[in-house]
Amino acid sequence: MPFFGEVFSSEIIKKTVLDPKGEDLGRVRDLVVIKGDPLPKVSALIIERKKKSFYLPWHDLNIFNKKIISSRVYAESLKSYEMMADDLLILRDILDKQIVDANGAKVVRVNDIKLEGYHNEAVLIAVDVGMRGILRRLGMERGGEDLARLFKKSLPFNLISWDYLQPLEPKLTEISLTIPRQMLSDLHPADIADIISSVSQKDGATFFNNLDIETAAEALSELKPEMQADIISAMDTEKAADIIEEMPPDEAADVLSDLTTERAKEILEHIEKEEAEDIQELLGHEEDTAGGLMTTDFIAFPPDMTVQEASERFKTEAREAENAYYLYIVDKEEKLRGVASLRQMLLAENDCYLADIMETNLKTVAPGEDEMVVAGIISKYNLLALPVVDENGYMHGIITVDDIIDLLLPPEAKKKRRRV
Numbered sequence: 001m002p003f004f005g006e007v008f009s010s011e012i013i014k015k016t017v018l019d020p021k022g023e024d025l026g027r028v029r030d031l032v033v034i035k036g037d038p039l040p041k042v043s044a045l046i047i048e049r050k051k052k053s054f055y056l057p058w059h060d061l062n063i064f065n066k067k068i069i070s071s072r073v074y075a076e077s078l079k080s081y082e083m084m085a086d087d088l089l090i091l092r093d094i095l096d097k098q099i100v101d102a103n104g105a106k107v108v109r110v111n112d113i114k115l116e117g118y119h120n121e122a123v124l125i126a127v128d129v130g131m132r133g134i135l136r137r138l139g140m141e142r143g144g145e146d147l148a149r150l151f152k153k154s155l156p157f158n159l160i161s162w163d164y165l166q167p168l169e170p171k172l173t174e175i176s177l178t179i180p181r182q183m184l185s186d187l188h189p190a191d192i193a194d195i196i197s198s199v200s201q202k203d204g205a206t207f208f209n210n211l212d213i214e215t216a217a218e219a220l221s222e223l224k225p226e227m228q229a230d231i232i233s234a235m236d237t238e239k240a241a242d243i244i245e246e247m248p249p250d251e252a253a254d255v256l257s258d259l260t261t262e263r264a265k266e267i268l269e270h271i272e273k274e275e276a277e278d279i280q281e282l283l284g285h286e287e288d289t290a291g292g293l294m295t296t297d298f299i300a301f302p303p304d305m306t307v308q309e310a311s312e313r314f315k316t317e318a319r320e321a322e323n324a325y326y327l328y329i330v331d332k333e334e335k336l337r338g339v340a341s342l343r344q345m346l347l348a349e350n351d352c353y354l355a356d357i358m359e360t361n362l363k364t365v366a367p368g369e370d371e372m373v374v375a376g377i378i379s380k381y382n383l384l385a386l387p388v389v390d391e392n393g394y395m396h397g398i399i400t401v402d403d404i405i406d407l408l409l410p411p412e413a414k415k416k417r418r419r420v
Contacts, residue, residue: 007066008128009090009113010137017047017056018070025071025078029053030089039123039162042115045069046081046089055081064122098199099127099160100207106191107198112136114159127165130158185215193222205231213239217246220255229258232267241270249275250295250403253282281396290374291367293404294388294397297321300328303337303355307348314345323400325384329358335393336362364389367396375404 009031017025026049034043045056056078062070083092090113098107111133114126128136132155135144141155148155187195192211196204196219208216208231220228220243232240232255244252244267256264256279264283268276278296285291299317301310310327318324327345329338338358348357364387365374378386378401385398 005065006114006116006125007122008133008136009095009115010133011066012069012115013091015069017045018068019074020062020070020072021074022070023075025049025056025075026054028069030091033088033090033094033124036121036123039118039125040088041118041124042090042122047078049075049078053081053083054078058121094127098203099129099165100195107195108160124162126159126161128157128159130156132157185212189215189218190222192219196223197227201230205234209235209239213242213246216243221247221251225254225258228255233259233263237266238270241267244279245271245275248295248297249278249282250293250297250397253279257283285367288371289367290365290369290371290388290399291396293371293374293399294367295323295400295403296397297323298328298385298387298395298398299324299326300330300334300395301354303329303331303353303358305354306350307345307352307354307357308350310345310354311350323385323398323402325400326398327354327358328387328395328398329354330395334395336364336387336389336395338362339387362387365399366390371407374399375407378404 012028012031015028017028019025026047028045029048030046031042032044032046033040041058043058045058045061047054047056056071056073060071060073062072083089088094094113095110097110099110100107108129110127110129112128113124114128115122116125117123132141132144135141135155145155192215196207199207204227208219211219220231223231232244235243244255247255252275256267259267268279271279282291282294282296285294299314299321301313305313314324314327325342327340327342328336329340331337338355338360339362340354340358344357344359345354363377363381363383365377367388367390374386377383378399383401385400387398388396390396
């Protein structure tokens with residue numbers, strides 16, 4: 001049995017390997033890892049001897065622990081080793097790689113790897129992403145413990161079980177970004193966007209592609225425009241269309257406006273006709289205008305609907321609506337006649353008609369109105385949303401206070417939209 005107990009990779013790397021007579025066989029340069037059941041396992045040691053690399057299979061080891069590594073073979077039996085691109089090596093491919101810490105909703109670095117004996121083999125059971133791992137690699141773990149003790153603190157272990165990582169691939173870029181999908185969907189979209197923004201473009205795209213459609217749509221809205229465009233441009237068209245279709249129309253238009261015209265049209269052709277028309281309408285407005293800010297996602301009912309009927313329909317439509325601050329009352333020609341707040345509706349008698357409770361002294365803006373004028377109206381009247389109405393009274397959309405907040409952000413964070 002070559003391996004007892006547990007050990008960290010930093011305690012093995014550069015450690016001397018002895019032959020059966022206790023003579024120096026070389027120093028551990030790296031460890032080869034292969035798939036195992038249930039966990040990946042070490043299949044061989046790469047040892048360095050007189051500036052040359054040699055391959056020492058696991059079955060040729062006699063003892064393997066943090067104090068002694070000994071072999072059953074002598075130096076003359078060692079086979080030379082050339083680093084292979086498809087080999088998975090602990091030092092080369094895993095250490096210092098970034099992984100997603102779903103609990104902390106951040107990207108962390110693998111500082112060390114914990115191995116444990118399992119059926120005479122060494123399996124990878126966890127990655128160390130904490131300060132203790134860094135100190136251990138520097139040979140200062142004991143000193144760190146002593147220092148922490150002076151301040152009546154303890155040096156915490158920060159290990160992520162290998163159970164939370166997906167099966168090994170030849171290269172570790174994939175494993176660094178694969179955690180259970182359910183854990184990702186539980187994260188706030190802004191946290192997911194932060195994670196994607198923290199890694200390389202390639203890894204960010206891989207991470208994004210592993211999200212389900214709903215989570216991807218929410219996370220995409222939180223990314224910077226140039227990153228949105230990069231990710232959507234590189235995706236399969238049908239999946240990109242599914243994600244865009246899941247987004248609120250105004251946010252979908254923002255994303256498409258940053259793509260090439262050809263790519264945007266290609267995606268629009270894969271979106272349901274009604275949703276595509278809404279997005280195209282939004283793309284038709286000049287940026288920095290009310291039309292460029294608005295969304296077509298709002299709840300509107302006819303004036304002859306009773307409060308009870310409106311309440312029942314509202315419960316259904318509000319599940320899909322981006323914002324449900326107000327009910328807009330429109331006639332058969334889709335001309336805006338009034339607006340009612342949720343409070344007004346809840347306080348009204350069930351048999352009242354919406355026409356009886358709606359406000360008709362409306363604050364509205366035209367589609368071409370300047371965005372700063374819109375911001376001034378929303379601020380002056382403390383509105384949560386402002387309807388966009390043309391000169392004939394037709395309602396085109398609403399601008400929410402969230403859209404106005406974007407105007408206050410730094411210029412690089414603003415979402416610009418152009419025609420497609």
